[in-house]
Amino acid sequence: xxxxxxxxxQFKTKVSFCELDNLLPQTTSLIVADENTSYLIPDEMKESxxxxxxxxxxxxWKSIEKILxxxxxxxxxxxxxxxxxxxxxxxxxxxxxxxxxxxxxxVTLIPTTTLSMCDAALGxxxxxxxxxxxxxxxTFYPATELRICVxxxxxxxxxxxxxxxxxxxxxxxLADNELLTYLENNRxxxxxxxxxxxxxxxxxxxxxxxxxxxxxxxxxxxxxxxxLGHTFGHALxxxxxxxxxxxxxxxxxxxxxxxxxxxxxxxxxxEYYDRVFSIINLYGYRTKANVDATKIINAMKLDKxxxxxxxxxxxxxxxxxxxxxxxxxxxxxxxxx
Ligand SMILES: NC(=O)c1ccc[n+]([C@@H]2O[C@H](COP(=O)([O-])OP(=O)(O)OC[C@H]3O[C@@H](n4cnc5c(N)ncnc54)[C@H](O)[C@@H]3O)[C@@H](O)[C@H]2O)c1
Numbered sequence: 420x421x422x423x424x425x426x427x428x429q430f431k432t433k434v435s436f437c438e439l440d441n442l443l444p445q446t447t448s449l450i451v452a453d454e455n456t457s458y459l460i461p462d463e464m465k466e467s468x469x470x471x472x473x474x475x476x477x478x479x480w481k482s483i484e485k486i487l488x489x490x491x492x493x494x495x496x497x498x499x500x501x502x503x504x505x506x507x508x509x510x511x512x513x514x515x516x517x518x519x520x521x522x523x524x525x526v527t528l529i530p531t532t533t534l535s536m537c538d539a540a541l542g543x544x545x546x547x548x549x550x551x552x553x554x555x556x557x558t559f560y561p562a563t564e565l566r567i568c569v570x571x572x573x574x575x576x577x578x579x580x581x582x583x584x585x586x587x588x589x590x591x592x593l594a595d596n597e598l599l600t601y602l603e604n605n606r607x608x609x610x611x612x613x614x615x616x617x618x619x620x621x622x623x624x625x626x627x628x629x630x631x632x633x634x635x636x637x638x639x640x641x642x643x644x645x646x647l648g649h650t651f652g653h654a655l656x657x658x659x660x661x662x663x664x665x666x667x668x669x670x671x672x673x674x675x676x677x678x679x680x681x682x683x684x685x686x687x688x689x690e691y692y693d694r695v696f697s698i699i700n701l702y703g704y705r706t707k708a709n710v711d712a713t714k715i716i717n718a719m720k721l722d723k724x725x726x727x728x729x730x731x732x733x734x735x736x737x738x739x740x741x742x743x744x745x746x747x748x749x750x751x752x753x754x755x756x
Pocket of ligand 1: 453454455456473474475478505506507508509511531532533534535538539540541542543544545554571572573574575576579582666
């Protein structure tokens with residue numbers, strides 16, 4: 420797999436595929452991992468590491484403080500390179516801490532979940548949750564390097580693995596028809612963690628996201644397309660208390676609702692609509708949720724209000740044809756029910 424680079428405004432991100440025994444970059448000043456990924460830290464680097472408890476509830480200021488405290492203890496300077504080894508939580512926090520330390524030192528991300536390989540580690544959004552709001556505090560600070568080793572996925576729980584595949588389906592729908600066909604034809608290889616297949620889908624996703632972010636780092640226009648399925652999905656996660664549906668399962672449910680909205684609006688043809696649902700079914704996702712439509716709609720409105728806007732939806736008319744628009748409430752009730 421070849422290495423390549425993206426240009427995100429004044430930042431450059433190099434993408435490398437690597438082996439388990441060659442996981443770390445040449446300069447590693449400080450490693451951040453969590454208890455589930457700390458096994459990837461070489462013994463000689465343990466002293467220079469911060470190992471955080473796993474999970475979204477630790478995506479907070481306290482963890483950032485731990486990382487920055489370690490950097491001070493190690494007497495690091497502005498030439499330091501912070502290395503994050505973990506899922507989206509660790510990647511977001513390591514890059515956030517790096518963006519703050521000495522007003523910005525370099526950061527290498529080694530994503531270890533499907534979601535972080537395909538999505539979270541690339542594109543520069545960093546941050547922590549704050550006062551019950553997800554990702555409320557953060558910076559735009561793309562990693563200097565992304566090092567991908569698909570072998571790290573072998574220890575990931577199946578449900579987490581599948582959660583990230585939702586983002587692969589989304590990326591394919593948005594911008595890569597070859598990937599969409601690959602997903603249709605290679606289910607067993609992907610779910611069986613066949614290295615070649617994993618590298619193919621992750622590499623494809625990185626290229627889709629990288630291209631979009633190169634065009635719109637600060638999400639002023641087309642970067643919003645990456646939220647396909649997320650408006651509905653986040654509301655489902657909120658209403659069901661983040662327990663019943665994983666993030667990816669919420670996104671897939673949301674993609675289903677977005678496709679049904681497009682059908683109600685008469686803007687998508689039957690063939691593409693059926694194709695999307697057949698891929699969703701192929702990977703065994705649930706397409707139905709027993710939820711109160713009013714609660715979902717209110718959650719979507721509240722979420723948007725917090726972000727100072729009105730609810731707009733990312734919809735598709737055909738593969739790789741995406742638009743953003745408001746949707747009448749009666750249609751929302753129909754597609755949620
Ligand atoms: N910055 C962005 O653009 C962006 C995009 C999407 C999501 N995100 C963020 O990503 C986060 C979600 O990321 P996630 O789904 O990777 O969750 P996560 O980081 O919480 O990881 C999920 C679980 O898997 C464990 N884990 C990670 N790698 C493992 C491995 N190889 N083997 C065994 N266990 C492993 C973790 O310890 C954790 O318990 C959210 O906080 C979200 O806001 C950021």
